[in-house]
Amino acid sequence: MIKAVLFDLDDTLYPSSKLAEAARKNAIRAMIEAGLDVDMTEEELYEELEEIVEEFGSNHPRHFDLLLKRIGVDPDPKLVAAAVVAYHDTKFAYLKPYPDVIPTLMKLREMGLKLGVVTSGLAVKQWEKLIRLGLHHFFHAVVISEEIGVEKPNPRIFTEAAERLGVEPSECVFVGDRLDHDIRGANRVGMVTVRVRKGKYSDMEPENEEDVPDFEISRLGELLDVIRKLLRESSD
Amino acid sequence: MIKAVLFDLDDTLYPSSKLAEAARKNAIRAMIEAGLDVDMTEEELYEELEEIVEEFGSNHPRHFDLLLKRIGVDPDPKLVAAAVVAYHDTKFAYLKPYPDVIPTLMKLREMGLKLGVVTSGLAVKQWEKLIRLGLHHFFHAVVISEEIGVEKPNPRIFTEAAERLGVEPSECVFVGDRLDHDIRGANRVGMVTVRVRKGKYSDMEPENEEDVPDFEISRLGELLDVIRKLLRESSD
Numbered sequence: 001m002i003k004a005v006l007f008d009l010d011d012t013l014y015p016s017s018k019l020a021e022a023a024r025k026n027a028i029r030a031m032i033e034a035g036l037d038v039d040m041t042e043e044e045l046y047e048e049l050e051e052i053v054e055e056f057g058s059n060h061p062r063h064f065d066l067l068l069k070r071i072g073v074d075p076d077p078k079l080v081a082a083a084v085v086a087y088h089d090t091k092f093a094y095l096k097p098y099p100d101v102i103p104t105l106m107k108l109r110e111m112g113l114k115l116g117v118v119t120s121g122l123a124v125k126q127w128e129k130l131i132r133l134g135l136h137h138f139f140h141a142v143v144i145s146e147e148i149g150v151e152k153p154n155p156r157i158f159t160e161a162a163e164r165l166g167v168e169p170s171e172c173v174f175v176g177d178r179l180d181h182d183i184r185g186a187n188r189v190g191m192v193t194v195r196v197r198k199g200k201y202s203d204m205e206p207e208n209e210e211d212v213p214d215f216e217i218s219r220l221g222e223l224l225d226v227i228r229k230l231l232r233e234s235s236d
Numbered sequence: 237m238i239k240a241v242l243f244d245l246d247d248t249l250y251p252s253s254k255l256a257e258a259a260r261k262n263a264i265r266a267m268i269e270a271g272l273d274v275d276m277t278e279e280e281l282y283e284e285l286e287e288i289v290e291e292f293g294s295n296h297p298r299h300f301d302l303l304l305k306r307i308g309v310d311p312d313p314k315l316v317a318a319a320v321v322a323y324h325d326t327k328f329a330y331l332k333p334y335p336d337v338i339p340t341l342m343k344l345r346e347m348g349l350k351l352g353v354v355t356s357g358l359a360v361k362q363w364e365k366l367i368r369l370g371l372h373h374f375f376h377a378v379v380i381s382e383e384i385g386v387e388k389p390n391p392r393i394f395t396e397a398a399e400r401l402g403v404e405p406s407e408c409v410f411v412g413d414r415l416d417h418d419i420r421g422a423n424r425v426g427m428v429t430v431r432v433r434k435g436k437y438s439d440m441e442p443e444n445e446e447d448v449p450d451f452e453i454s455r456l457g458e459l460l461d462v463i464r465k466l467l468r469e470s471s472d
Contacts, residue, residue: 034372077383078372081363127317136270136314147313 008176011199030086153185244412247435266322389421
């Protein structure tokens with residue numbers, strides 16, 4: 001019997017990859033407008049920045065300082081500030097849930113299900129996203145990797161979420177975009193897994209058995225059909 | 237002969253103290269709405285937060301975490317995120333120059349004067365303010381304490397600004413709100429000093445000779461009369 005639905009956050013509930021791409025591209029443009037003078041195209045600068053994010057992680061606090069270093073430009077707080085302003089303004093303007101997220105979460109709550117978020121990242125930063133997205137009131141539990149010191153696909157972050165909701169893992173549906181984090185981890189603890197094909201990993205295919213989801217959807221609204229089907233099956 | 241006008245930033249070109257107060261009060265309210273449950277009034281929480289800013293400095297990155305610690309509440313990233321969101325949204329909404337700042341700066345440039353900013357703080361943060369205020373195109377030089385490793389009222393930050401503009405300190409007018417930082421330092425290097433009575437130090441009186449400004453104004457627009465008088469005197 002399904003009693004709870006758990007969600008990944010980034011790219012599952014809002015378009016995180018697109019937002020980051022738009023914000024970084026605007027940051028590059030702002031640096032050029034503020035006087036960045038190098039023999040590189042916008043596109044080349046963007047690729048360099050993407051490499052930095054890849055190498056140093058998305059939560060490194062000084063991506064734009066690193067970019068200047070990497071392309072041989074002296075430290076320049078004006079250029080960095082121009083990038084930071086453009087990045088944040090773009091981010092806040094675009095930080096909206098996918099259009100079907102709020103109606104779907106409301107219906108799930110009306111069906112009497114417990115809702116939770118299981119997300120990787122810095123606790124304050126992930127909470128800030130939930131608040132800015134207007135989603136923080138929808139969930140009965142929010143589990144963030146930094147808070148418990150365990151990352152996906154480690155089973156412990158998934159069982160922790162079930163525990164906080166007072167349900168068994170087998171009574172949970174897990175919804176996420178990443179096969180190697182969300183689906184693998186949730187499969188390992190025996191949750192029903194739903195892959196949503198969104199974000200930069202949407203073209204990936206499972207490379208092994210434990211990354212195969214029970215269901216696949218292309219937008220969150222389709223989740224309701226999956227849940228109804230599961231509830232029907234268990235009442236049969 | 238006056239050739240340049242240098243400005244302090246915070247509370248001289250925009251209402252920094254008022255903005256910080258509004259942002260912190262909204263942050264406290266947001267923490268309470270997000271579930272902060274203590275036997276303290278909003279006002280008491282605000283006073284505690286002000287003490288933290290006083291003790292740890294305004295650039296400490298974790299004021300709200302310190303607040304929770306101080307009042308005996310377990311770390312809670314949701315409460316901190318609620319505070320951060322409210323703080324930033326208030327800050328960005330209020331971050332506007334005083335209404336007479338832009339017309340005054342334009343007239344000064346039309347008069348052929350060089351303009352500069354001499355400000356204390358973190359370089360990227362101060363540049364971010366200038367950009368968000370829409371003031372970054374008005375100045376020929378911006379000198380920030382973090383960049384040169386020297387704080388007001390150390391004379392070197394004032395002579396550095398004059399040098400960058402290619403003028404002598406005696407050819408500069410310095411405009412600022414703080415007697416002990418702006419006026420003292422600019423007096424020491426022989427600049428003409430103008431105190432603008434704005435912000436949280438507006439009621440202070442000079443305690444010694446070197447803190448006495450040459451002129452005093454209550455809003456930035458009045459600076460034009462001071463400059464015109466100085467230019468007339470030197471051409472007599």
